[in-house]
Amino acid sequence: MSSKLHVLTGITTTGTPHLGNYVGAIRPAIEASHRHDVQPFYFLADYHALIKCQDPERVRQSTLEIAATWLALGLDTANAVFYRQSDVPEIAELAWILNCVTAKGLMNRAHAYKAAVQANLDSGEADPDKGVTMGLFNYPVLMAADILLFNAHQVPVGRDQVQHIEMARDIAGRFNHIYGEHFVIPEVTLSEDTATLLGLDGRKMSKSYDNTIPLFMAEKPFRKIINKIKTNSLEPGVPKDPDTCTLFSIYKAFATPEETAAIRARYTEGIGWGEMKGVLFDYLNEHLKVARERYDALLEAPEKIEEILMEGAAKARAYSAPFMKEIRASIGIRPLG
Numbered sequence: 001m002s003s004k005l006h007v008l009t010g011i012t013t014t015g016t017p018h019l020g021n022y023v024g025a026i027r028p029a030i031e032a033s034h035r036h037d038v039q040p041f042y043f044l045a046d047y048h049a050l051i052k053c054q055d056p057e058r059v060r061q062s063t064l065e066i067a068a069t070w071l072a073l074g075l076d077t078a079n080a081v082f083y084r085q086s087d088v089p090e091i092a093e094l095a096w097i098l099n100c101v102t103a104k105g106l107m108n109r110a111h112a113y114k115a116a117v118q119a120n121l122d123s124g125e126a127d128p129d130k131g132v133t134m135g136l137f138n139y140p141v142l143m144a145a146d147i148l149l150f151n152a153h154q155v156p157v158g159r160d161q162v163q164h165i166e167m168a169r170d171i172a173g174r175f176n177h178i179y180g181e182h183f184v185i186p187e188v189t190l191s192e193d194t195a196t197l198l199g200l201d202g203r204k205m206s207k208s209y210d211n212t213i214p215l216f217m218a219e220k221p222f223r224k225i226i227n228k229i230k231t232n233s234l235e236p237g238v239p240k241d242p243d244t245c246t247l248f249s250i251y252k253a254f255a256t257p258e259e260t261a262a263i264r265a266r267y268t269e270g271i272g273w274g275e276m277k278g279v280l281f282d283y284l285n286e287h288l289k290v291a292r293e294r295y296d297a298l299l300e301a302p303e304k305i306e307e308i309l310m311e312g313a314a315k316a317r318a319y320s321a322p323f324m325k326e327i328r329a330s331i332g333i334r335p336l337g
């Protein structure tokens with residue numbers, strides 16, 4: 001396992017996966033899961049979810065749905081190690097140890113924390129730390145533990161997470177300097193430039209803009225939401241610009257180059273918006289159908305998901321438990337006598 005390149009990424013288990021998540025992160029990760037020259041580690045970051053969500057039922061359900069999504073879309077669990085963060089107790093253990101070599105000043109500079117403080121200041125709040133938990137403040141340390149425990153060489157993440165990987169590098173370097181070379185210094189690989197999807201309102205598809213299209217919906221509401229995508233008011237028959245069009249941006253992210261070229265020609269001819277919405281719906285519906293059926297079946301048999309996650313945890317721990325022993329010995333936490 002350890003001689004291959006370790007590629008690791010975490011998936012925070014909140015919210016419902018949307019088409020933008022699929023194209024930007026899930027699809028490339030699933031493709032990589034079939035590559036036997038790398039060792040992928042993908043995990044459900046349920047401890048991270050606690051920072052944002054304190055509703056136990058939602059945390060549970062969301063973890064289930066996100067696991068089902070990745071499995072339904074064809075994740076190769078024979079090659080990739082696919083696990084739930086909370087099933088690997090060494091992660092939380094390492095997080096504490098890393099806390100003890102992490103400068104508080106480094107965490108003060110983390111974007112998520114700074115944004116929370118700024119929001120308090122902007123709203124005239126006297127306490128800049130109002131509503132900030134230690135979970136939010138420490139979040140980059142937990143993330144460093146996720147990464148360093150598996151000696152990840154590469155960590156594919158979106159742009160918003162780059163700072164956290166830089167912090168993990170910093171923390172790893174600090175630990176190695178004090179206790180000897182135990183951790184690989186991880187590298188960022190930007191995953192989000194593969195394709196940027198536009199959302200319902202024409203801005204980048206993102207949960208924070210509330211303009212997303214869920215990946216798995218029943219056919220009827222799916223058609224409805226595709227019909228809601230904003231377009232300009234050009235009439236059928238008038239030539240249209242595909243490159244500024246949300247419908248086209250989504251179509252292109254799924255279709256082959258030949259299919260995309262054919263639709264591009266239809267724009268020049270002046271395809272009507274109603275017709276193009278029909279084309280897009282039919283295409284996506286066909287493309288996602290099998291995965292959606294598998295997804296529904298998995299959610300009806302959650303014990304199957306659980307079984308796969310338990311196998312993943314066993315594989316993860318076969319790596320993390322002996323490594324944690326080494327780390328404990330290196331810091332002087334070892335059996336007495």
Ligand code: TRP
Nearest residue numbers: 009010011012045048143146155
């Ligand atoms: N914080 C990441 C996000 O919100 C998810 C995550 C948790 C992660 N631990 C990680 C990503 C470790 C990469 C490596 O997207």
